[in-house]
Amino acid sequence: MVVKRPRIVIVGAGMAGLTAAHRLRTVAGDLIDLSVLEAGERLGGRILSSHFAGDRVEMGATWIHGIEGSPVHAIAAGIGALSADPLDPYERMDGFPNDPVTVAEGGGVVAPSVVDSVSLFYKNLMDSAREGKVPVTAENGSVGSFLRSGKGSLTADGSGDWTLDSVFAISENTERTYTSADDLDTLDLAAESEYKEFGGDQITIAKGYSRVIEHLAGVLPEGSIRFNAKVRDIEWCHVDVGEGPVRVHVDGGMEEEEVLVADHVIVTVSLGVLKAGLRKDADPGSVMRFTPGLPGFKREAIGRLGFGVVDKLFMEMDGGDGEEFPYLQLAFKPAEGHVGKIPRWMRRTASICPIYGGSRVLLAWLAGEAAAEMEELEDDDVISGVKATLEAFHVSGVGRILRVRRSQWRKNPLFLGSYSYVTVGSSGDDLDLMAEPLPRGKSSSALQLLFAGEATHRTHYSTTHGAYFSGIREANRLLQYYRFLW
Numbered sequence: 001m002v003v004k005r006p007r008i009v010i011v012g013a014g015m016a017g018l019t020a021a022h023r024l025r026t027v028a029g030d031l032i033d034l035s036v037l038e039a040g041e042r043l044g045g046r047i048l049s050s051h052f053a054g055d056r057v058e059m060g061a062t063w064i065h066g067i068e069g070s071p072v073h074a075i076a077a078g079i080g081a082l083s084a085d086p087l088d089p090y091e092r093m094d095g096f097p098n099d100p101v102t103v104a105e106g107g108g109v110v111a112p113s114v115v116d117s118v119s120l121f122y123k124n125l126m127d128s129a130r131e132g133k134v135p136v137t138a139e140n141g142s143v144g145s146f147l148r149s150g151k152g153s154l155t156a157d158g159s160g161d162w163t164l165d166s167v168f169a170i171s172e173n174t175e176r177t178y179t180s181a182d183d184l185d186t187l188d189l190a191a192e193s194e195y196k197e198f199g200g201d202q203i204t205i206a207k208g209y210s211r212v213i214e215h216l217a218g219v220l221p222e223g224s225i226r227f228n229a230k231v232r233d234i235e236w237c238h239v240d241v242g243e244g245p246v247r248v249h250v251d252g253g254m255e256e257e258e259v260l261v262a263d264h265v266i267v268t269v270s271l272g273v274l275k276a277g278l279r280k281d282a283d284p285g286s287v288m289r290f291t292p293g294l295p296g297f298k299r300e301a302i303g304r305l306g307f308g309v310v311d312k313l314f315m316e317m318d319g320g321d322g323e324e325f326p327y328l329q330l331a332f333k334p335a336e337g338h339v340g341k342i343p344r345w346m347r348r349t350a351s352i353c354p355i356y357g358g359s360r361v362l363l364a365w366l367a368g369e370a371a372a373e374m375e376e377l378e379d380d381d382v383i384s385g386v387k388a389t390l391e392a393f394h395v396s397g398v399g400r401i402l403r404v405r406r407s408q409w410r411k412n413p414l415f416l417g418s419y420s421y422v423t424v425g426s427s428g429d430d431l432d433l434m435a436e437p438l439p440r441g442k443s444s445s446a447l448q449l450l451f452a453g454e455a456t457h458r459t460h461y462s463t464t465h466g467a468y469f470s471g472i473r474e475a476n477r478l479l480q481y482y483r484f485l486w
């Protein structure tokens, strides 16, 4: 046994960090010295429940993706966060939206029979890939190339009907928001069959996703979570092991730096933050570094995996002529048929949908470059862009957009994007490498740096439950090391 009361520092108070902290605290109690360092001013990281125009909305994680076997669902149910308060209407309180109206650029509604058959065709293609029924070759190694070759049979009648392509593109645009890959040609096809989903309904959390986070943090003694504590450098492999092998340099905000000595550090920052720390041209004052630098295998995995941008754009409407806003899917025309002044950043938006039937708050999801571009605009420009889009689709009677609220995950230096994906050239092995503690091997100096976070889970990356599982995994690793668990 190395030390009596191990000092464990967790970097980041998102789902992974707080799950690890909760687990360590509930199993080992005061027998460990635990600190959580959070650079921001709040708990939750990419989980952020909020209110907009009288409705409860989620700026980040939104769905429990399948309730059967989901630990997030188990917690939310256990703390009563799933029971609705009738005075607090919430995003998707009526479940997953159904029955979209698919409108075409330039006006008109696409026949539901066409939409249904193209959507089913797309679903069957992706299901076959996800079930591992498609042999992956050099030609179809990406989801983009696989879909292109599959789509051939859909448009083989040579009718030249642009709606088939445009309706197919709605599913592709939805795929881009699910995966965060801006370009589906960069999304690895083989990895699709490794990704796991839970069964059962997909639901949102009536009292807000943040309730789960508050519950996890609730067991920690006062003062163990420190806000505005930005970790600048983690010095590991320190020779002076007697004092503790890791030193965490924390910027407390007032220009003074504090150094915490630790036996173990669990790093849970986003893949975007890890990537930024590897960039040679990065401003040393704004990134998190490791000294010595991370070993090659870790740097390469961080470099190869993808980390994309997905944003949510909420719009408050004035109600127009009182009609309920429909769930609109947008079938954009190919370049030669463009109508009106739809901005580029709107052109890959799959849908605009009220956040529940009858709500005056609409939501559009944006991914990739479009999301990054939208993040940089003023609110008025965002409103004009959506207005121009609705006009080009001849959508009328829905009223004016009064104001917008959007996420800006790309711009925020504490995240630098939304969630991770497996790129062509990467694989599930890289997610496993992300999870490997340092230094490698089983020496007495092992387990100085541990890694958790959604980007460290091979089969549930990109989700809150992936982050949760990773926090449990790293807490258990330490609990086993100190024989709190066998």
Ligand SMILES: Cc1cc2nc3c(=O)[nH]c(=O)nc-3n(C[C@H](O)[C@H](O)[C@H](O)COP(=O)(O)OP(=O)(O)OC[C@H]3O[C@@H](n4cnc5c(N)ncnc54)[C@H](O)[C@@H]3O)c2cc1C
Binding pocket: 011, 012, 013, 014, 015, 016, 017, 037, 038, 039, 040, 043, 044, 045, 046, 047, 059, 060, 061, 062, 063, 064, 065, 229, 230, 231, 232, 268, 269, 270, 273, 287, 288, 310, 311, 312, 407, 409, 414, 415, 417, 418, 419, 452, 453, 454, 455, 461, 462, 463, 464, 465, 467
């Ligand atoms: C728009 C959007 C929609 C999503 N929708 C869903 C969904 O429907 N369902 C789902 O399951 N998942 C969804 N996700 C993904 C989910 O939110 C994440 O996978 C999960 O919350 C990640 O948790 P984490 O603990 O790994 O990382 P984070 O939440 O990023 O936590 C890391 C923490 O580290 C902090 N930090 C960063 N740098 C430093 C530093 N230098 N020093 C100290 N602290 C630092 C950050 O402030 C942050 O609090 C969505 C994400 C986004 C952005």
